[in-house]
Amino acid sequence: MSKILYDGARRSRAYDGLDVYLSQISGPLLTREEEFALAVKKMRGNRNARRELINRNLKLVVNVAKKYTYRGVPLLDLISEGNQGLMEGIDRYNPYNKKKAKLSTYARYYVRKNILNALKKERRRYLAKYHPKDGPVTFVSIDEPTGDDGESMETLITDIHARMPYDDICERSDSAFVHNLLKKLNPQQRKVLELRFLRLNGKKKTLEEIGKIYHVTRERIRQIQNEALAKLRAN
Template identity: 25%
Template sequence: MGTSLQVVENLSPGQNLDAYVQTVTAIPVLSVEEERSLAERLHYEGDVEAARQLVMSHLRFVVHVAKTYSGYGLPLGDLIQEGNVGLMKAVKRFDPTMGVRLVSFAVHWVKAEMHEFILRNWRIVKVATTKAQRKLFFNLRSKKKALGWMTNDEVNAIAEDLGVEAKTVRQMEGRMASVDTAFDAPEGADDEQAAWAPAHYLEDKSADPSLLLEDANWEEDAQRRLMGAMAELDDRSKDILARRWLTDDKATLHELAAEYGVSAERIRQLEKNAMKKIRVTMEA
């Protein structure tokens, strides 16, 4: 399937969707005998070229299915790409001994991939997570007759038809009617439009004088505690910490070891003990 995947990616819908549709539509439809021969070569021999031909000849079918989901507001090209993934999965699993055409077998896989894509991207907040909710979501989209809210009779009729409670239908209708709002203003928006973006309603705590004063006091107190803790150290420990942590040109353990005539491990122990003393003093 590696070769077929590469070919489909090369023909995947880009900015020129019309050109893609024209290209896949021009690919000849396989006859029953041709499809069976290719399917048998793939199924029994693992023939990658046969898989490629099966995929390519059914790309037009994916486009047709994708167009039936155009009402969800998602790019047609993205739906086609997801459907192509489902088609390749179907080709890989197709058994020519089943006695059905590939298109009849593949429709399940193609729609399944498109359904997953729609549910992942139609709303930021997921409208359907369980299998039952997903079934209700797509059935409700197809059964709803108007763009407005359904009447009680319509809700009851759909609930009875789908075998669910009326309140479940209402809940799903409410989820589907929700609208995502962008956090930031749209690109190119003028000052008046940008002022209504949710981002402008957040509190800017960095400009709160009381918080600024509190932060300044906290930093001043922390600095005072650190200096006080450093003052309680012996001169060697104080020098090691200062040169290891409080200068831009930090000294290495080996440099300090050579200077004090001890091992690098001893310098590391002195540094560790000094840090521990400072921590205890500052937390007191």
């Protein structure tokens, strides 16, 4: 099996980027004639031909994987899943079947299928971990310290200039008030504040922990948090 296929994604991750991996798979695409000839050899058991078909179509996987970034699975992991789909498509391809498209078009289906399956698995894992069916959600006082810096929701809201006075927030610091506030936010902002300030299964999340969930930095989560709080104060 191709060393590029198995080791490329791991090496590029170690170098914190795609550059190394992309440089390894940079090469001319196969012509229709080259593709057919290699596919015929592959059907006859030629392992070198199979390896060549894989390596010359790795860029196809990258192009498909890029369409599914920012959905909870790192790009390099999507590429790894797509590579498995590419191999499946190549193994299933019959160049003598006149009804079938060219190999790259045929294999694209299996690449996409594997990537979508990976996204579905990640979503199920996320829901099982952060949205348990039986786990209680406990609302906490708005003035209770939270997270990694000891700030309370009350403090964070009052730190952002807005029309709602401090005393009004303190007087209504109950679960119903917090719940109604969160309804004003978009799903991402609401989820960040829920993870930061509400007890999900008895535990609130730090900025860093939420960042790992969304695969972004803690500062990006802080930015989303502050945007959400500013929106609450503006309404």
